[in-house]
Amino acid sequence: MHIRKLVTGITMTGLLLLGGCSSKQGGSKSAVKHVGILQVVQHPSLDKAYKGFKEGLKEGGYTEGKNLKLDYQNAQNSQDNLKSMSEKLVNEKSDLILGIATPAAQSLANTTQDIPLVVTAVTDLKAAKLVKSDAKPGRNVTGTTDMVSxxxxxxxxxxxxxxxxxxxxxxxxxxxxxxxxxxxxxxxxxxxxxxxxxxxxxxxxxxxxxxxxxxxxxxxxxxxxxxxxxxxxxxxxxxxxxxxxxxxxxxxxxxxxxxxxxxxxDYELLGKQTGKMAAKILDGKAKPQDMPVEKAENLxxxxxxxxxxxxxxxxxxxxxxx
CATH class of the missing domain: 3.40.50.2300 (Response regulator)
Structure with missing residues (x-):
């Protein structure tokens, strides 16, 4: 009887240890991550940025329907929509949020200082008061700029x-x-x-x-x-x-x-860059405050x-x- 209890105890301990290892392995990508998206308005450049973002996440190991749940919101250029949609995505306790274009990024940044926020199609993150500097954002925001010459x-x-x-x-x-x-x-x-x-x-x-x-x-x-x-x-x-x-x-x-x-x-490629940055954050390998803002790799x-x-x-x- 005592032997059976001992074996059972050892087995349960082993399972708990395995379970503990699994939960700490952010890189295992087994848990479903919730990512919110707020796009300021619908037009080809921003639509392509969102498409590229999903491609970047996929390359980083996150696929919608498997280990990724996306909540996409489009404000259709309405300030009221930006505010209510930002609050919705934050209240849903997303693991990460994407802001597409400056107004969307600013609305989200004003709504949360805790949830990791990546942005794209933003011309100047510092001027928009989203980061302290491009080299070291210093807060919960980073991403890609669409500034060109x-x-x-x-x-x-x-x-x-x-x-x-x-x-x-x-x-x-x-x-x-x-x-x-x-x-x-x-x-x-x-x-x-x-x-x-x-x-x-x-x-x-x-x-x-x-x-x-x-x-x-x-x-x-x-x-x-x-x-x-x-x-x-x-x-x-x-x-x-x-x-x-x-x-x-x-x-x-x-x-x-x-x-x-x-x-x-190419906004699709810019979005893809942003998606790869987001994947690193979801992996637990990087934090927005320490990730430099990136420029477009190809003009x-x-x-x-x-x-x-x-x-x-x-x-x-x-x-x-x-």
Whole structure:
């Protein structure tokens, strides 16, 4: 009887030890991780960032339906939705949350200082008060920036319209990321000695009118990676095609939809980078406060050949400035 109890006790102890080992092995990826996603609005660049994020998580060992549960929320550019959806994801005690674009990232960061938060499609994390510095975030937030060389994009536009006397800049002044880029673009244009006309729009409903008003006054247009204008890229494309005005955009996807060219980011690849960062956090191998903010690994020249032909420009003549 005593022997049987002893054997049973040893067996139970062994099972408890094994169970304890299993629960501590974050890298075993056996437990289902809950990841919340908040996207500010639906448009191709941000949709691709989310798609890439899932690819990055999968490469890191987390697959939806197996050991990963995703809760995707899209605020459709509504501040009220951003607030309520942020609270929902935080209250659900997600293991990690993704913020896609600056407004979503800021809303989440204002809602939780505890849950690990990764962000993507954010131009300047420090300026947005998301991190203390890109090198050492110092809080529960890290991620990837979509900042590219605005100077190169402006030089690209000026190389397409070398005789231009006036260049237009369009953006939503209410988007912090857009204002940063627009200010840089304006500074580069001033340095180049051209006249600048600036137009802003707060909603997608205003974009067509703003574009039509600007296109009649300029020989070229620059639009940064702006969520409001990206959401209306097709409308913008129709106007600039009719007015025969070349448009360089900050986003590759906006060029494909309604612009002429850019030196920009593949948002799917940027999202993938972010997903790999998130996987390391879920593994317990890294903490957001210690993970440097990452830049896009690959930039590329993208030319919309159909738009070029409609504008009477040889697509092969568009080259990336050195």
């Amino acid at each position: 605005i100077d190169k994009q402006i030089n690209l536009l000026l190389s397409i319209v070398p005789k231009a006397k006036t260049i237009g800049v369009m953006y939503n002044a209410g988007e912090a990321n857009s204002k940063i880029q627009a200010d840089m673009a304006i500074a580069a244009l001033k340095k180049a000695g051209v006249k600048i006309v600036v137009k802003t729009a707060n909603t997608t409903n205003d974009v067509q009118q703003v574009t039509e008003a600007l296109a009649g006054k300029v020989q070229g247009i620059y639009v940064p990676t702006d969520n409001t204008f990206a959401s209306a890229a097709a409308i913008i494309g129709k106007v600039v095609k009719e007015k025969k005005v070349p448009l360089v955009a900050g986003s590759v996807d906006q060029v494909k939809t309604g612009g002429l060219a850019t030196i920009g980011i 590329k020249l993208v030319v919309n050949k159909e738009m070029a032909k409609a504008l009477g420009i040889d697509p092969k003549s568009i080259k990336a400035p050195k």
